[in-house]
Amino acid sequence: MTVRVLAPFASRVCEVVGRRETGGYVVFSARDADGPEPEAGQFYMLRSEGWGEADGRPFLPRAFSVAMTAPDTRGVRLDFLVEAVGPGTALLAGLENGAKLELTGPLGRPFSAPREVNPGAAGAILVGGGIGIAPIAILRRHLSRRAIPARTLLGFRDEAHSGGLELFECQEVGLASEDGHTGHRGYVTDLLQAALKGDDARSAAVYACGPPAMLEAVRSICDARGVPAELAMEAPMACGYGACFGCAVPLADGGYMRLCVDGPVVRADEIETALVAGAGHR
Ligand SMILES: Cc1cc2nc3c(=O)[nH]c(=O)nc-3n(C[C@H](O)[C@H](O)[C@H](O)COP(=O)(O)OP(=O)(O)OC[C@H]3O[C@@H](n4cnc5c(N)ncnc54)[C@H](O)[C@@H]3O)c2cc1C
């Protein structure tokens, strides 16, 4: 199993060193002078200037997957892909260069290597939906560095809820959209079904992040074909480090796991369902 990178003790303050709009989303970058480079699939709890100033909201930090990293002259640059859906994400999406960002991380369990997911894997199939493409982008980069073949399938609801394709650096990507504005008209899971036809299923390791309905479809497609898969789940999180049990999800064989410490990346066969109430983007 890929070893998780541990967060330094306590939160630290970083400087925002970049911001750009990409379709309906925003990528902002922070220079983390004192933190380690994260593994793909790990996340950070973020809080920015202005936090709690409008009616006391947002009160708690918010969880974000890291979408990309790059060495920086002073530490590591962390890129986050964000969609403004409420007070916390609106503040983060509006951050300008020089703003201060408080972060804790990297947190959680990262994606495993394809051979750890499926010992017979010849490569990976990556499936991202909406803002859930963030951890898929860094995973793709990490696999490509290790020369591991990966097919990437990305799906979006409509043009307003899409963006971030440049994070994949023009590598071949299969696209789907529900409104047909790009790629196949329909769901990204249609592309997954086609990719898993025939013998390809036995030699695949599937990785996915996206809205709960998409993750549940990936879970059930992979279950039906006996293809091992890992899912990055986005249940609502309060503390991010295992103290509050706010992120508990039911396990397939009974009991619960805390997604912030036992996930957010989980084996698809570990969980009862990926339909976690109140979690993930639509
Ligand atoms: C491990 C993890 C990784 C994540 N990575 C990313 C990421 O890379 N980029 C990103 O933009 N978001 C990501 N999220 C989701 C992000 O944390 C939430 O969107 C955020 O907490 C919402 O905070 P808010 O204050 O803006 O809105 P809130 O006040 O918390 O919610 C505002 C409205 O949005 C709804 N809502 C709440 N959470 C979500 C959600 N996740 N999706 C859609 N609607 C929601 C609520 O029902 C409410 O109607 C991640 C979550 C987790 C747990």
Ligand code: FES
């Ligand atoms: S968010 Fe508090 S235990 Fe997971």
